[in-house]
Amino acid sequence: MNNTYQHLGIFSDWVDEARRQAPLYPLAAPGRETRARLREVLGFCHGPETPLNVRIEARWEKDGLAGEEISWSVGYGPRTHAWLLKPAGATGPLPGIVALHDHGGFKFYGKEKIAEGPDAPPPVIREFWAQCYGGRPWANALAKAEFVVLIHDTFLWGSRRFPLETMPEATRNLVDAACSLWSPGNAAADEIAR
Numbered sequence: 142m143n144n145t146y147q148h149l150g151i152f153s154d155w156v157d158e159a160r161r162q163a164p165l166y167p168l169a170a171p172g173r174e175t176r177a178r179l180r181e182v183l184g185f186c187h188g189p190e191t192p193l194n195v196r197i198e199a200r201w202e203k204d205g206l207a208g209e210e211i212s213w214s215v216g217y218g219p220r221t222h223a224w225l226l227k228p229a230g231a232t233g234p235l236p237g238i239v240a241l242h243d244h245g246g247f248k249f250y251g252k253e254k255i256a257e258g259p260d261a262p263p264p265v266i267r268e269f270w271a272q273c274y275g276g277r278p279w280a281n282a283l284a285k286a287e288f289v290v291l292i293h294d295t296f297l298w299g300s301r302r303f304p305l306e307t308m309p310e311a312t313r314n315l316v317d318a319a320c321s322l323w324s325p326g327n328a329a330a331d332e333i334a335r
C-alpha cells in the first residue's frame with residue numbers, strides 16, 4: 142500500500158502504531174459486516190491502554206502541596222508529562238481527580254494552564270489564569286481541598302505538542318504574522334517568540 146501521510150515529525154511513529162493495531166484503510170462492501178468493521182476500526186486501541194515506561198521525574202513541596210512530575214509513553218510520539226498534586230503530609234487515601242486542561246487558543250502549554258508546578262509560572266500563564274480562572278490554578282485549589290489531582294498534557298498540547306519547527310511553512314508563517322500583530326511587551330507574544 143502506498144503511504145498517503147506526510148512526515149509527522151516526532152509523531153511519525155504514530156502511523157506504525159496505528160497500523161500495528163489495525164489496518165488503516167480496510168475495504169468492505171455496504172451492510173452489516175461493514176458497520177461491524179467500522180466500529181472495530183474506529184476503536185483505535187485494541188490492546189491494553191496501560192501507560193508504558195512510567196517514571197517519576199521530580200518531586201517537590203510548595204505552598205502546602207506535595208507534587209510529583211510523572212512521565213509515560215503511550216506507544217508513539219514524545220512522552221506524556223503530568224503533575225500529581227496532593228496536600229503535603231497526606232498519608233491516607235484521598236479522593237482522586239483527573240484534571241484536563243482546556244484548549245485555550247494555544248497549544249504550547251498543557252498542564253500549566255490549570256496547575257502550578259515546582260517553578261514559578263511564566264507571565265503568559267498568569268495572564269491566562271487571570272482571564273480564564275479567576276487568577277488561580279484551579280487544580281492546585283482542588284489539591285488544597287484534600288484531593289489527589291493528576292494533571293497531564295493531552296495529545297497535541299504541552300509535552301505532546303508538535304514542535305513549531307516541524308510544522309508546514311504556511312503554518313509557521315501564520316504564527317509569525319499573528320505574533321507581529323501583538324504589541325511589543327505582550328507576555329503571550331513574548332512567550333511564543335521564545
